[in-house]
Amino acid sequence: MELHDVWFVLIAVLWTGYFFLEGFDFGVGVLTKLLARDRTEKRVLINTIGPVWDGNEVWLLTAGGATFAAFPDWYATLFSGFYLPLLLILICLIIRGVAFEYRHKRPEERWQTNWEHAIFWTSLIPAFLWGVAFANIVRGVKIDENKEYVGSLLDLLNVYSILGGLVTLTLFTFHGTVFTSLKTVGEIRDRSRKLATRLGVVTAVLALVFLIWTQVSRGDGTSLIAMIVAVLALVGALGLNLAGREGWSFALSGVTIAAAVAMLFLTLFPNVMPSSLNEAWSLTVTNSSSSAYTLKIMTWCAAVATPLVLLYQGWTYWVFRKRIGTQHIVDVH
Amino acid sequence: MDLALAPETLARWQFGITTVYHFLFVPLTISLAALTAGLQTAWVRTEKQKYLRATKFWGKLFLINIAMGVVTGIVQEFQFGMNWSDYSRFVGDIFGAPLAFEALIAFFFESTFIGLWIFGWDKLPKKIHLACIWMVSMGTILSAYFILAANSWMQHPVGYRINEERGRAELTDFWLVLTQNTALTQFFHTITAAFLVGGAFMAGIAAFHLARKKHIPVMRSSLRLGLIVMIIAGMGTAISGDLLGKVMYKQQPMKMAAAEALWDGEAPAPFSVFAYGDVDKGHNKVAIEVPGLLSFLANDDFTSFVPGINDVNKAEQEKFGSGDYRPNIPVAYWGFRWMIGFGMASLGVGVLGLWLTRKRFMLPAGLRTGEDEVPHLVLFKKPLSPKFANLYWIVALWTMGFPLIANSWGWIFTEMGRQPWVVYGVLRTRDAVSPNVSQAEVLTSMIGFTLLYAVLAVIEVRLMVKYVKAGPPELTEADLNPPTKIGGDDKNPDRPMAFSY
Numbered sequence: 088m089e090l091h092d093v094w095f096v097l098i099a100v101l102w103t104g105y106f107f108l109e110g111f112d113f114g115v116g117v118l119t120k121l122l123a124r125d126r127t128e129k130r131v132l133i134n135t136i137g138p139v140w141d142g143n144e145v146w147l148l149t150a151g152g153a154t155f156a157a158f159p160d161w162y163a164t165l166f167s168g169f170y171l172p173l174l175l176i177l178i179c180l181i182i183r184g185v186a187f188e189y190r191h192k193r194p195e196e197r198w199q200t201n202w203e204h205a206i207f208w209t210s211l212i213p214a215f216l217w218g219v220a221f222a223n224i225v226r227g228v229k230i231d232e233n234k235e236y237v238g239s240l241l242d243l244l245n246v247y248s249i250l251g252g253l254v255t256l257t258l259f260t261f262h263g264t265v266f267t268s269l270k271t272v273g274e275i276r277d278r279s280r281k282l283a284t285r286l287g288v289v290t291a292v293l294a295l296v297f298l299i300w301t302q303v304s305r306g307d308g309t310s311l312i313a314m315i316v317a318v319l320a321l322v323g324a325l326g327l328n329l330a331g332r333e334g335w336s337f338a339l340s341g342v343t344i345a346a347a348v349a350m351l352f353l354t355l356f357p358n359v360m361p362s363s364l365n366e367a368w369s370l371t372v373t374n375s376s377s378s379a380y381t382l383k384i385m386t387w388c389a390a391v392a393t394p395l396v397l398l399y400q401g402w403t404y405w406v407f408r409k410r411i412g413t414q415h416i417v418d419v420h
Numbered sequence: 421m422d423l424a425l426a427p428e429t430l431a432r433w434q435f436g437i438t439t440v441y442h443f444l445f446v447p448l449t450i451s452l453a454a455l456t457a458g459l460q461t462a463w464v465r466t467e468k469q470k471y472l473r474a475t476k477f478w479g480k481l482f483l484i485n486i487a488m489g490v491v492t493g494i495v496q497e498f499q500f501g502m503n504w505s506d507y508s509r510f511v512g513d514i515f516g517a518p519l520a521f522e523a524l525i526a527f528f529f530e531s532t533f534i535g536l537w538i539f540g541w542d543k544l545p546k547k548i549h550l551a552c553i554w555m556v557s558m559g560t561i562l563s564a565y566f567i568l569a570a571n572s573w574m575q576h577p578v579g580y581r582i583n584e585e586r587g588r589a590e591l592t593d594f595w596l597v598l599t600q601n602t603a604l605t606q607f608f609h610t611i612t613a614a615f616l617v618g619g620a621f622m623a624g625i626a627a628f629h630l631a632r633k634k635h636i637p638v639m640r641s642s643l644r645l646g647l648i649v650m651i652i653a654g655m656g657t658a659i660s661g662d663l664l665g666k667v668m669y670k671q672q673p674m675k676m677a678a679a680e681a682l683w684d685g686e687a688p689a690p691f692s693v694f695a696y697g698d699v700d701k702g703h704n705k706v707a708i709e710v711p712g713l714l715s716f717l718a719n720d721d722f723t724s725f726v727p728g729i730n731d732v733n734k735a736e737q738e739k740f741g742s743g744d745y746r747p748n749i750p751v752a753y754w755g756f757r758w759m760i761g762f763g764m765a766s767l768g769v770g771v772l773g774l775w776l777t778r779k780r781f782m783l784p785a786g787l788r789t790g791e792d793e794v795p796h797l798v799l800f801k802k803p804l805s806p807k808f809a810n811l812y813w814i815v816a817l818w819t820m821g822f823p824l825i826a827n828s829w830g831w832i833f834t835e836m837g838r839q840p841w842v843v844y845g846v847l848r849t850r851d852a853v854s855p856n857v858s859q860a861e862v863l864t865s866m867i868g869f870t871l872l873y874a875v876l877a878v879i880e881v882r883l884m885v886k887y888v889k890a891g892p893p894e895l896t897e898a899d900l901n902p903p904t905k906i907g908g909d910d911k912n913p914d915r916p917m918a919f920s921y
Contacts, residue, residue, distance in 0.1 A: 159512020
């Protein structure tokens with residue numbers, strides 16, 4: 088296995104980490120409107136992700152930075168090509184971060200409800216758009232012989248990519264519901280579990296269509312295995328949620344995300360961004376990667392830093408492992 | 421296409437706006453993280469309540485500020501790919517690595533431990549909680565280092581070779597990229613400048629409260645801490661600035677000449693105090709100068725030759741082909757002056773402030789708390805008049821903005837002084853933009869970010885003002901008795917969270 092293959096895997100891992108972690112905090116953001124009955128419950132939901140959402144987001148920055156360093160041409164084509172959707176995502180992430188930090192810093196109800204609306208929309212939009220983006224990457228886009236994206240914004244909106252967006256949106260929201268079932272107590276926890284069942288069914292239907300479509304049009308043996316794992320894990324997550332095994336259910340909804348991401352990357356390899364105009368113009372792990380020397384340095388850095396990151400991020404989850412409920416929220420809003 | 425709306429121009433404006441805006445928050449984040457950590461350390465060691473109150477007060481302002489720093493930083497990483505894709509393709513092999521290092525080593529640190537610090541007051545024992553803010557501080561400084569190493573490579577490319585076949589620059593010596601003198605001096609200069617921002621921020625806000633005779637014990641400690649930081653950082657900024665100037669003169673003679681509006685080389689070269697010139701004809705109409713000083717700044721002696729703008733332009737034309745290799749001279753010239761002027765002015769206010777508050781001799785009777793704080797006059801036999809004291813508080817408050825102005829102009833100068841190069845001597849800015857991104861797209865994002873940033877600026881400043889005015893919080897029983905085990909003490913599981921959104 089050559090270093091650029093290693094980095095292809097590592098970037099898949101970084102995206103998996105991002106979707107696993109920010110997936111549930113996007114989900115919780117969406118749930119503030121779907122699940123919470125009043126503003127105290129909204130605060131409970133937001134506080135379940137309070138200590139961790141910022142750390143979760145860094146997985147995206149690392150995926151971006153790693154792509155820049157390991158596959159500069161992929162980075163350049165992707166972000167200049169998907170210009171406006173990416174702009175929308177960035178604006179959402181800006182508003183979202185500020186919303187979390189500033190929402191409670193003034194007592195006025197209007198101030199707080201405005202930020203709550205912001206949290207909902209800025210969680211929902213990126214959760215949808217990431218799916219659109221990845222579906223387009225897998226499907227192939229108009230890339231010319233100079234590695235430039237020459238399509239338009241409308242080319243990015245097609246049935247397959249919109250379905251992909253709906254899958255990430257529902258999957259992340261389901262993942263978030265399982266997470267809040269695990270992290271809350273009292274009435275909100277019961278409702279969360281019920282909602283998880285309903286959302287899980289919708290997610291399963293959409294995901295099944297999308298994954299089968301992907302498998303039929305682009306898959307091979309390994310992607311089929313990943314797809315089966317994703318589907319089984321999703322069914323398992325649903326069942327375990329019904330059985331009240333929230334921790335295991337969350338682990339399996341995470342496996343679903345990981346397996347689905349793995350499947351997408353498996354169908355891509357050895358391309359990183361296939362061209363729909365001419366197969367010869369596709370970006371591949373070899374024609375878009377950095378030099379062996381850069382990849383070697385990066386590999387060392389990743390080998391040392393990644394276990395440490397996992398260790399201290401894991402520790403954070405352990406420090407804040409207690410469930411919270413409305414009784415833990417001070418009465419002043 | 422109209423040049424004013426050409427994608428390159430727009431992309432440059434967008435980069436300038438988003439970067440300068442981002443950098444209003446970064447220096448304060450770097451310095452306030454360390455200062456808050458210092459105050460919390462003082463609390464843990466001395467158990468004096470004023471330090472805990474100070475920690476909570478400055479910590480709150482720090483959090484309001486860092487939120488903006490973090491979210492505006494996300495844009496920075498992605499706009500290279502969005503607006504500067506040819507740049508990204510050309511230098512990704514080199515420039516990407518420090519960015520990836522920054523994310524893996526610094527951002528994860530910063531963002532994870534800040535969560536622990538914010539929500540950990542009732543979940544972590546005192547010392548572990550303290551360690552978290554130090555981790556955040558370390559993260560901010562590491563992050564600055566990696567980004568400055570990347571930027572320094574653009575100022576002075578080292579450790580690379582050009583791969584003709586792939587049409588790009590490739591890394592040959594990463595260690596050199598991380599340790600070249602440009603990176604180290606830029607780091608030294610930027611960090612000291614950051615602490616100048618934090619010191620002035622702290623001193624200014626403390627002065628505001630002291631002028632109103634409120635929160636005296638907390639604010640007096642903060643004032644002195646702020647002033648001392650201003651002085652040390654101010655001197656550090658001056659020293660590192662001088663070092664950086666010498667490095668810059670060797671590596672980018674054009675930038676130095678532009679900073680001085682020195683059109684034709686001279687020996688000895690004078691330092692320009694004021695100049696007004698004709699850019700097209702390449703000479704100054706009015707010039708007030710200090711003889712020999714520029715030679716000293718560039719070469720450490722008062723008589724040596726310093727090449728001028730026209731000389732360097734000619735040399736570069738011979739080397740790189742015909743063209744205009746001059747940056748925007750008025751911007752470079754005035755940017756350099758605003759940077760030094762405002763930076764040095766804040767150092768001056770710091771020195772003045774520390775001297776005036778020595779033995780607290782300018783504090784009126786109402787601001788004194790103990791026998792040891794009776795005014796001790798050295799220069800004057802009687803206390804300063806209230807009018808003068810009041811003037812000082814106002815000056816201290818206004819000085820808060822000085823280092824920020826100096827920082828912004830410093831960046832504008834260093835980035836615009838390098839034009840028309842994006843990587844000095846290697847890649848021109850006009851060859852760096854995304855060829856497939858339309859004018860409409862760049863315009864959309866530039867307007868989008870500018871509007872969003874403007875709205876957020878209003879929100880942020882108002883929030884800051886609110887919390888500045890509110891002053892340090894009163895302490896509760898829970899504040900004074902932090903938990904002794906990780907995860908929090910569990911005698912009362914329904915106790916409200918110490919911090920919640």
